[in-house]
């Protein structure tokens with residue numbers, strides 16, 4: 001049964017949700033949180049249809065592997081009802097905000113995978129949506145499950161992360177708070193205690209956090225990690241982790257065709273330019289997943305799509321058809337490595353047209369220095385990237401940006417390299433810089 005439509009009981013928040021459409025300069029935004037980034041072809045068709053009928057036809061892939069419809073006009077109810085009818089809603093209205101569970105887009109099919117995270121993810125999502133006491137979590141509080149896949153976003157900080165590893169012939173979840181799986185783990189639990197661990201961490205957080213402390217890092221700013229672990233150990237038996245740390249994942253595996261652990265099958269990653277899909281692109285990708293795959297799609301934290309379970313022999317034909325729809329399928333394309341927030345074209349806080357400038361910069365890089373990972377942000381909020389990109393352009397006025405290079409010695413965007421540059425000047429700066437630290 002579908003949850004009720006928005007009511008006064010739906011808590012206030014600045015974050016869009018499926019039931020809470022938030023106004024932006026270009027109209028309403030509806031964010032559709034997907035279970036582990038997965039969406040069926042039929043559901044994707046419903047999203048594309050809703051975007052065409054009730055909005056401007058623009059759909060965004062988010063850096064949390066969700067979808068959002070922008071530019072919603074007039075009455076919200078028909079759009080929400082169409083999405084609920086497609087099974088995209090939460091099990092309860094209050095559970096919509098807390099569906100923040102990140103998996104590898106290749107969970108269950110990745111060749112390097114150690115543990116299939118999907119069964120635990122399904123159980124955790126049911127708990128998050130069903131347990132009223134967990135609905136006090138912030139809409140941004142997020143958990144990551146890492147099954148050891150090669151295709152994994154390991155740079156986005158999460159309030160809690162779990163990463164599978166083998167110890168003395170037994171599989172365990174290493175975990176950490178307010179960080180990334182490549183950090184040194186805080187402790188570990190046996191695989192079968194993964195659900196109990198997550199619930200214990202969430203409950204402990206809610207007990208300790210004051211109302212204004214919405215993220216784990218806020219609690220850790222006032223309490224030691226050891227005190228939190230001691231409190232956790234009273235609820236779940238914990239093990240130390242002496243000699244294991246998650247290796248960094250290679251970059252670029254979300255673009256193009258890669259073999260799966262299942263013989264003869266591949267997954268194909270397709271990047272919509274700057275994370276934006278026309279309704280026709282999502283509709284086309286959904287139809288292609290029916291024709292070539294298993295009628296399912298996955299969203300990735302790189303703001304792109306992945307089509308799993310494609311017969312290897314058919315991958316070239318599928319890739320060509322995705323290319324014809326407007327997707328990028330090659331790491332050689334500079335535009336595949338540029339991310340940009342909505343910017344001034346759709347956000348009142350934006351100081352520059354980041355999407356338009358991102359297109360221009362990518363065209364420049366394609367001809368000159370070649371691809372590198374660049375993030376354009378219209379203001380300090382950094383909506384398009386949850387991690388620090390090798391290069392960040394922070395808008396200061398229309399067409400002008402401060403330029404930061406990622407630097408371990410500098411928090412935030414990194415070290416400031418230049419102020420108030422035009423896009424052409426940014427291109428020249430990147431061209432003159434040694435490529436390796438900036439490489440895509």
Ligand code: SF4
Pocket residue numbers: 341342343344347348349350351377378379380381382383384
């Ligand atoms: S980063 Fe700033 S300008 Fe860009 S979408 Fe977010 S709030 Fe708007």
